[in-house]
Amino acid sequence: MDLVKLRIFYTVARFGNLTKAAEFLNTSQSSLSRSMKEFESQVKMKLFQRNARGVTLSLEGRKIFQHASELMQENEEFLKNFRNNDKEVRGELKIVTTPHMGASWLMQYLNEYLELYPEINIKILCKTENLNLQEADVAICTYISHHPNLIQHPLKSLPMGLWASPQYIKEHGMPRSIDDLDNHRILAYTQNLTDPYGNFSWILTLGAKTHQIRKPYLEINSLEGLINATIEGIGIAELSKESPLVQKSNLVNLFPELQGPMIDIHYIYKESLQNVKSITSMKDFLIQKINANM
Structure with a gap:
């Protein structure tokens, strides 16, 4: 051939x-x-x-x-692996991640990393489903099950909460209890079978009666879209306070004492690439920056 x-x-x-x-x-x-x-x-x-x-x-x-x-x-x-013998960290690093992680969360760290390692060229592929390592060296997403040949380092846990804008609260009132959610406009992230963001259905079942699920006022398959819809006062959404878009907004955490689910983000690569400097340097850098901000 x-x-x-x-x-x-x-x-x-x-x-x-x-x-x-x-x-x-x-x-x-x-x-x-x-x-x-x-x-x-x-x-x-x-x-x-x-x-x-x-x-x-x-x-x-x-x-x-x-x-x-x-x-x-x-x-x-x-x-x-062959080029890895060079003492310098150089070459191309391809990362696959979700649109929100790639466009928002990861960007806050890249400039400093590239200043440390100017010989690295980074390519970021943003996908909402089927995140895998066929097209990239590294995946930054939730845990990938049933792949023992992958090394999956925990990067960050994203605590989820219920958020609304001051405009929404002014027009529709502040929910005083979880039961009040039944009388409010719920915004939801559209799930798929291989969702890279994890489970975003907590808001639909929290406090609901057995076997009942709240019907969303609006559903969208974009996390940025969900955040922007919340900022615009359309309804209440399940979001993480760790999102840069949430941090830059004036959104209100409706139940700050409520312990929501955690979305665990991992830095994932093939076992066969565990000694490649471009991959390990990015992993070590992200872990260091995340730990410093905790």
């Missing part, structure tokens, strides 16, 4: 679009299309199905893509 064409196939399959793949590989679409036809001829299989939006993989294409993904990951791990 031609490994050069396998890499081209992998890139086209990953982007699902010839134009984007050509830009990434710094080549022309016609050259890319020709390479793909030659590769399909070599393996004697039709690997792609063309459509108006781009290309999708055939059944045979998905099998080869899985094989190609494993080879590319092994190659990247080898190169990272």
Whole structure:
């Protein structure tokens, strides 16, 4: 199998679009299309199905893509470990995390880290589901179950509380007890089966009668959107006081004495990369900064 064409196939399959793949590989679409036809001829299989939006993989294409993904990951791990002999912390560090963690929480630390390690290039991929290490060196998210080959360092526990804006309280009153929540506008984060933020359904069941769940006044699958909706006075939401967006707002913790659930955030990477300096330097830096602020 031609490994050069396998890499081209992998890139086209990953982007699902010839134009984007050509830009990434710094080549022309016609050259890319020709390479793909030659590769399909070599393996004697039709690997792609063309459509108006781009290309999708055939059944045979998905099998080869899985094989190609494993080879590319092994190659990247080898190169990272090989280059790790350099005394300087340098190279590319790819981090996958949630949109809120990437756009808000992580940003407050990056400038200082990059001043300490100017030879590092960071790429951040923000996703709301299927956070994994196929596309990145490090994941910053809740614990990933059933993966014994991953090293998962606890970074931070985010205590959850119930928050509302002064505007909402002025218009709708302050809930005096948990039971009062039944008479208020509840804002909720839309859950999915593999939610990277953890469980945000506490507000829907807290103090509710057995087997009853409150119906949200508004549901949204963006944590930033949920915070902004709360700031705008639309309703009451379950949020963490550790969020930079909450800290910068004038939101009111409705029940400060109430112990809400904890969302535990981890710094996660493959066991095979445990000695890579770019990965361990970021881990040590974040842990140091978080502990200093406790």
